Amino acid sequence: MSSSSYKLFRKPLIAIGFVFTLFLNQAFAQTWVSAWGTSITGTSSLSASNFSCRWIARATLGGSGVRLRLSNVFGDAPITFAAVTVGIRTNSANVNSTSTVTFAGSNSVTINTGQEISSDYIDLPISAQTDLAVTLYVPGSIDSFPYHTEFTSQYCSTFDGSAGDHTEDSSGSAFTSVATTIGWLTAIDVVAPDSTSAAISAIGDSITDGYNVATDSYGGWTDVLSQRLNGASSDRSILNAGISGNTVFQNGGNGVPAVSRFGRDVLEQSGLAYVILFEGTNDINLGASAADLESNLTSLANTAHAEGLGVIGATITPRHNGWSGDQDSKDSIRDAVNQWIRATSVYDKYIDFDAVIRDPNAPEQMNSTYLNAAMDWIHPNVQGYAAMANAIDLSIFSANKIIVRDPSFEQSSSGSFANGWFHYGASGSGGVDVNASKAHTGNNDGWIFTTSPNWTGAAQNVMVTANTNYTLSAWFTCSQNFGKNAYLGISDQNGGSKSEVNWGDACSSTQYNQYSVQFNSGSLTQMQVYMGFNNGQSGGSWILIDDVQVTPR
The missing domain is CATH 3.40.50.1110 (SGNH hydrolase)
Incomplete structure (x- = not known):
């Protein structure tokens, strides 16, 4: 069998910050893991207005809080949810209590056709195998909805326009329409234990x-x-x-x-x-x-x-x-x-x-x-x-x-860092060359550019096994006016440098060269791979990055 490494996180844990130590202090605060998910099959006809639906989803992992993902990928028109709640289901459509779900701080959200959106954090501790009840209120009219047929009872009010908002009901008595079709809800994430x-x-x-x-x-x-x-x-x-x-x-x-x-x-x-x-x-x-x-x-x-x-x-x-x-x-x-x-x-x-x-x-x-x-x-x-x-x-x-997601930047199609990679620093910019014939291997490579003497870099949070020896390596090439201070390193969660190598003196503008640094993870299970440089020149200095790896040794 192949020896491809396993990864444990697909997305950055929080929004990107420009101050290195601030990012590290915040980035490890929450570990989001999807505990329930489903796949939208297509669009089903439904003539309805001013109605509420209560969807039941069984979490397969517990956590200290949750967030929801709603999808209108196959919708034929924008959809507005004027209210959304989540609670723990007791039986049928009944819940013990409800928590208000917000989206960027708002109780309502409009999702455009083809769009998906995640909610804010909801303080709702749950255990594995908990049945969650997500209730959505649609004040407007629809004639279809994106759906998946579950093998779980799902509950809605009447669709004739008379039902109204039942998102805060603990009782399920208003949800008189029972089927096995679920709509819009595609994932529930938990803050993992x-x-x-x-x-x-x-x-x-x-x-x-x-x-x-x-x-x-x-x-x-x-x-x-x-x-x-x-x-x-x-x-x-x-x-x-x-x-x-x-x-x-x-x-x-x-x-x-x-x-x-x-x-x-x-x-x-x-x-x-x-x-x-x-x-x-x-x-x-x-x-x-x-x-x-x-x-x-x-x-x-x-x-x-x-x-x-x-x-x-x-x-x-x-x-x-x-x-x-x-x-x-x-x-x-x-x-x-x-x-x-x-x-x-x-x-x-x-x-x-x-x-x-x-x-x-x-x-x-x-x-x-x-x-x-x-x-x-x-x-x-x-x-x-x-x-x-x-x-x-x-x-x-x-x-x-480990661990390094998208190590060769092949999964980016937009030219922006994605899949866990991000630019950070007080200057410059970074992204991905897509099909630009600049890569060491494959079609894409990462790049960092600045006209400032201040630090500019790229980084990714990775999972490691505690008390394990590793080698971090990457391939680089650079501009002719490149400065001397370029680093490849691994940092701990407090922003302190764990291990790094300065490869600036050896950088070539005509070919890629590989540089590496060895480290021991100590007691850590989460670290951050980083690379970048300072002393950029006024005419613009850059580095290209490819084939970043963390391997046990």
């Missing part, structure tokens, strides 16, 4: 989505996996990014194919460390070849690895008697893809769901023990889902390696 907490996202189709699970039973394989993780006192959350009928890349499935939604539905989740890729059965059913499916799964894995994520593949479960068309030819394609999943170095680990679910005497079809009541030969029953979850070795989620 410790610095090593992290999220696992499972992207998949109906088998991941939980098809055939009884409403409110929480019997899907991700549900059972979450319960196992919590029972083992793990600090990992599990996020279900499944969409029934979804595909990896083929058109004709339900929702946007995984290759198109991966960035939004998976990579945008907070505190992400691992991705489980469990898709492909619907691609095969729609005519995909093994080679095309393997190529697109490889693309997803490479994208995740570029973000520093651990990538876990999963074999495709049997579907004989459930395929459309020629059963044997599609069985052969499934077998070929599964052989590739078991052998490839594209994944760090793999889960052999096929071996769990198949009939040992007829391996192309599901074990009859796991057939659902409809006998569709595609979706397991709850015993099958439990068997899948119980077959997963929890140790594959325990790695606490």
Whole structure:
């Protein structure tokens, strides 16, 4: 298997400051990790006005506070929520109390078409497996909404314009419309209990989505996996990014194919460390070849690895008697893809769901023990889902390696620092050269520029294992008028320099050179990689950065 490192944080922990020590003192104050998430399938028709909905979401990780993410990605018009609350659900649509949710300090928020927005911090301590109730009040009129069909009861008031605002109701009596469709809410983050907490996202189709699970039973394989993780006192959350009928890349499935939604539905989740890729059965059913499916799964894995994520593949479960068309030819394609999943170095680990679910005497079809009541030969029953979850070795989620997200800046398409990188300092600017033929490897590189003698730099917060020896390295080139004081270093959370190297004297303007510094993390589990320079010249001085790595030694 590949030795790609796992990352524990996808996004900067707070807004960027320009004073180095101030940033460090603030940046480690909160560790956000997504504890619940879902993927918007598309847009559903709904004629409604002046109504409230109460969405139920089970957190898979506890924390000292929460924040919400609302999405209007597939909406056809801006949506205004005049009030939003969150509380702990007691039963059905009843809550013990409600907390007001604000957005940039305001009780109301308007989300434009295609936009997502996160709320402010909400002081609501919760434990894992807590059912949260998020209540939204829409004062205006809508004719459709972005949705996902859950296997959980969801509650709304009447839609005829007479209901009004019920966001602060503890009682659920006003929520008389009960369905399993949820809208706008896509994530709930928690302030995690410790610095090593992290999220696992499972992207998949109906088998991941939980098809055939009884409403409110929480019997899907991700549900059972979450319960196992919590029972083992793990600090990992599990996020279900499944969409029934979804595909990896083929058109004709339900929702946007995984290759198109991966960035939004998976990579945008907070505190992400691992991705489980469990898709492909619907691609095969729609005519995909093994080679095309393997190529697109490889693309997803490479994208995740570029973000520093651990990538876990999963074999495709049997579907004989459930395929459309020629059963044997599609069985052969499934077998070929599964052989590739078991052998490839594209994944760090793999889960052999096929071996769990198949009939040992007829391996192309599901074990009859796991057939659902409809006998569709595609979706397991709850015993099958439990068997899948119980077959997963929890140790594959325990790695606490590093660490540098987007080490080669390949995930930026806008020219701005992203994916954990930020510019800091009293002068200058920084960003990413995209497809500018300036990179050491790949297509992109980072840059820092200034006309001032004051410090300018780039940095990223990283996770390390305490009391471990590491090597920090990066490749640099610079302008001809470059000054002498350029540094690559690692700092502790108080802003003091842990270890650094001054490479300014050796910088070349004609080629990249690699520089490195060794350090021991001591008692720290969070540190900050930094690089930059001072003594910039009035005509402008710059450095280019690429291939930043922190590796154990």
